[in-house]
Structures are given as structure tokens and as C-alpha cells.
Amino acid sequence: QVQLVESGGGLVQAGGSLRLSCVFSGRTFSDYAMGWFRQAPGKEREFVATINWSGGNTYYADSVKGRFTISRDSAKNTVYLQMDSLKPEDTAVYYCAAGDYYHNLRPPLRGVVYWGKGTLVTVSS
Numbered sequence: 001q002v003q004l005v006e007s008g009g010g011l012v013q014a015g016g017s018l019r020l021s022c023v024f025s026g027r028t029f030s031d032y033a034m035g036w037f038r039q040a041p042g043k044e045r046e047f048v049a050t051i052n053w054s055g056g057n058t059y060y061a062d063s064v065k066g067r068f069t070i071s072r073d074s075a076k077n078t079v080y081l082q083m084d085s086l087k088p089e090d091t092a093v094y095y096c097a098a099g100d101y102y103h104n105l106r107p108p109l110r111g112v113v114y115w116g117k118g119t120l121v122t123v124s125s
Contacts, residue, residue, distance in 0.1 A: 001026040002114040004096045009119030012086055016123075020081040022096030022116055030054070034072060034079040035105035038092035038121075045095070049081065052102040059106055064090075086123045093118040 008020040024032070035050035049060045049070040058070055069082040079096065096116040097105060104110035 002032070002098055004098060004114060004116035006094065006096045006116045006119040009094060009121045011122045011124065014086060014088055014123055014125050016086050017082070017084045018086065018121060019083065020094055020096075020119060020121070022079045022081075024077045024079070024098060029072075029077040030074060032098040033100065033102035033105055034070075035097040035099065035102070036070060036079075036081045037095045037097055038090075039095070039118075040092040043092075047105075047107050048094070050102045050105040051079065057102055059102065083121070086121075088123050088125045091121060091123045093120050 003025045005023045006020060012018050030053050033050060033052050036048040037045050038048050039045040047061050048064055049068060051058045051070045051072055055072045067085045072079045095118045098114040099105045100111045
């Protein structure tokens with residue numbers, strides 16, 4: 001019943017910025033922690049960032065810490081990923097996820113996790 005739709009992906013040069021959006025529907029947005037994951041070609045899906053139900057707690061992968069910011073807007077049922085100082089190694093399909101607790105969206109994943117279909121981010125050198 002939970003539906004997640006990502007948008008905002010595209011082509012950007014190294015050092016540039018991009019903001020991804022994920023619209024949540026089907027259930028009560030504030031009941032869910034949210035997260036972002038990414039998958040590069042030939043690689044396993046990896047954790048990027050997570051945020052709790054209120055937005056008061058966040059956690060980031062070391063590879064993006066200081067460059068990416070996760071946030072949520074309760075009025076819009078939307079979670080965002082602001083990506084700054086992008087690097088070619090950030091190139092991947094980015095997936096939005098919803099779960100019960102934000103710490104359960106950190107590896108190893110726990111509980112039921114809902115996924116969006118992804119949006120492609122390509123960073124050129």
C-alpha cells in the first residue's frame with residue numbers, strides 16, 4: 001500500500017549539486033522513517049542516509065557525510081536528498097525507502113522496507 005516516487009535525478013558535473021525528492025503515499029507519512037540508498041552498475045545497493053519520523057534524527061554513510069543532507073516535509077509527504085560537491089563515484093540509481101525506525105534503515109536492514117523505483121544520477125568528470 002505504501003507508494004514511493006522519486007524524482008530529480010539527472011546529469012551534473014563534478015562539484016555540482018542536485019536535489020532528489022521522494023513523494024510518499026498510501027499510509028501515514030509520520031508513521032515511517034525514510035531513507036535513501038543507491039546502486040551503481042555491477043555493484044550492490046548501498047546505504048546513503050536515513051531520517052526518523054519527525055526529522056529530528058539523521059544518519060549518513062561516511063562516503064557522503066558533509067556533502068549530502070536528508071530532510072523531510074510533513075506538509076508535502078516528501079523526503080529530500082540534497083547532494084552537494086558531487087563526485088563521479090556518486091553516479092548511481094538512487095532509491096527512496098520507507099521503514100518502521102530510522103536505525104532499521106541502516107545496515108543491516110530490519111523490518112519491512114518499501115522501495116521506490118529509483119532515479120538515475122550521473123556525475124561527469
